[in-house]
Amino acid sequence: MNRSTIDLWVGLFVAAGFGALLFLALKVGNLATFTTNESYQVQAKFANIGGLKIRAPVKSAGVVVGRVAGIHFDTETYEAIVTMYVDGRYKFPRDTSAKVLTSGLLGEQYVGLEAGGDGMMLKNGDRLRLTQSAVVLENLIGQFLYNKAAEGAEGKDKK
Amino acid sequence: MVESIVRGFFERVGRGVTARMWQLGYGARFLFYLVLHSGTALRRFRITLREVYYAGVLSLVIILVSGLFVGMVLGLQGYETLQRFGASESLGVLVALSLVRELGPVVAGLLFASRAGSAITAEIGLMKATEQISAMEMMAVDPIARVVAPRFWGGVISMPLLAALFSAMGIFGGYIVGVELIGIDRGAFWSQMQAAVDVREDILNGVIKSVVFGLAVSWIAVFEGYDAAPTAEGVSRATTRTVVTSSLAILALDFVLTALMFTGGNAR
Numbered sequence: 001m002n003r004s005t006i007d008l009w010v011g012l013f014v015a016a017g018f019g020a021l022l023f024l025a026l027k028v029g030n031l032a033t034f035t036t037n038e039s040y041q042v043q044a045k046f047a048n049i050g051g052l053k054i055r056a057p058v059k060s061a062g063v064v065v066g067r068v069a070g071i072h073f074d075t076e077t078y079e080a081i082v083t084m085y086v087d088g089r090y091k092f093p094r095d096t097s098a099k100v101l102t103s104g105l106l107g108e109q110y111v112g113l114e115a116g117g118d119g120m121m122l123k124n125g126d127r128l129r130l131t132q133s134a135v136v137l138e139n140l141i142g143q144f145l146y147n148k149a150a151e152g153a154e155g156k157d158k159k
Numbered sequence: 160m161v162e163s164i165v166r167g168f169f170e171r172v173g174r175g176v177t178a179r180m181w182q183l184g185y186g187a188r189f190l191f192y193l194v195l196h197s198g199t200a201l202r203r204f205r206i207t208l209r210e211v212y213y214a215g216v217l218s219l220v221i222i223l224v225s226g227l228f229v230g231m232v233l234g235l236q237g238y239e240t241l242q243r244f245g246a247s248e249s250l251g252v253l254v255a256l257s258l259v260r261e262l263g264p265v266v267a268g269l270l271f272a273s274r275a276g277s278a279i280t281a282e283i284g285l286m287k288a289t290e291q292i293s294a295m296e297m298m299a300v301d302p303i304a305r306v307v308a309p310r311f312w313g314g315v316i317s318m319p320l321l322a323a324l325f326s327a328m329g330i331f332g333g334y335i336v337g338v339e340l341i342g343i344d345r346g347a348f349w350s351q352m353q354a355a356v357d358v359r360e361d362i363l364n365g366v367i368k369s370v371v372f373g374l375a376v377s378w379i380a381v382f383e384g385y386d387a388a389p390t391a392e393g394v395s396r397a398t399t400r401t402v403v404t405s406s407l408a409i410l411a412l413d414f415v416l417t418a419l420m421f422t423g424g425n426a427r
Contacts, residue, residue, distance in 0.1 A: 006208065006209060006212045007208060009212055009216045010208050010211045010212050010215070010216060012216075013211070013212075013215050013216045013219060013317075013320065014211075014316075014320060016219075016320075016324060017215075017319070017320025017321070017323055017324055018320070018323075019327075020320070020323040020324045020326070020327035020328075021320075021323045021362075021366070023327050024259060024323060024326060024327060024330075024362050024365075025358050025362055027349070027353075028255050028259065028330060028352055028353065028356050028362070029259075029353070029356045029357060029358040029361065029362045055357075
């Protein structure tokens with residue numbers, strides 16, 4: 001048996017295997033770029049976070065700028081505290097507002113940041129003051145029905 | 160009459176359980192000894208390389224072809240369901256996640272067990288039946304260090320690489336069906352996949368799975384071969400046992416690993 005051919009085949013096999021792993025990591029998994037970068041932590045309180053999950057993206061103007069790191073419940077105010085890591089490359093003013101938004105009609109939920117006009121920038125550990133909760137579909141439908149009913153009642157009164 | 164049937168049944172069950180336990184203990188001791196004495200296999204790496212060739216390189220064709228077809232089937236089936244919800248662009252996510260998390264390691268493991276595991280068992284069993292193992296002992300060559308350990312490590316090295324190739328090939332198959340044949344947007348296919356697949360959570364966990372399956376299959380294969388009765392019938396039985404036991408072990412381990420890996424994040 002010729003040994004050198006076996007070595008060649010094994011070498012090719014191992015190279016192909018590592019190539020496949022690299023393909024999976026880079027092309028399929030898109031090796032998360034900003035876990036290695038400096039990031040800072042911000043907190044925000046929401047009355048309702050809907051279906052927000054840990055590791056959900058934090059976006060500003062549609063660009064992913066960070067990730068949700070933790071979700072806790074505050075027993076004093078009965079609100080949700082969302083901790084997120086924002087990429088250190090992106091600085092936001094201190095009066096930035098946070099919203100829980102949904103991508104698409106049935107898509108996943110994410111935190112949307114909208115920059116304010118303050119000259120001071122957010123620091124590690126800061127808390128966002130202006131927040132807007134997730135839209136809960138049931139509440140929305142309830143409100144709509146209530147408004148419709150109220151309109152109907154007004155219309156009757158006028159007649 | 161009834162009493163003897165009942166007693167016979169319990170006797171058989173008891174004997175079976177005792178035999179299994181005995182074999183499990185022997186197998187564990189065998190693994191421990193094997194790891195302790197694999198110095199030779201790793202120092203004279205060429206012997207192990209030869210086994211990587213037999214277990215890995217020769218399994219390439221079946222792994223690549225099945226990976227391609229599994230990916231293509233996933234592409235077709237996934238498209239059928241996803242397009243009902245107008246989410247056909249998520250086909251890349253579906254194909255990539257199911258391959259990387261589950262199908263890659265599991266199906267590659269099953270194929271590896273039946274293609275390479277059975278060959279390892281048959282080879283070692285035949286060496287035992289033709290008294291080559293005893294001859295080695297006679298010459299003061301440790302058969303576990305010289306014969307068993309290289310095959311074990313060859314399998315352990317090959318399996319994760321084969322699983323990665325299977326997954327990559329499957330994603331390629333899904334790409335062919337989804338993008339080239341059905342006509343999903345190429346950019347959406349890849350970008351949604353990249354957004355949804357996490358390197359640590361999905362890919363690394365898949366690799367860990369394939370390493371564990373590789374260890375399990377290689378261990379079962381070399382042990383069954385070494386433990387085989389030194390007859391033609393014994394070797395054939397051992398080969399069958401290797402395939403059955405390692406398939407069951409892969410599926411059971413897969414459940415345990417999945418429960419450990421993919422529920423921790425959501426439970427918080």
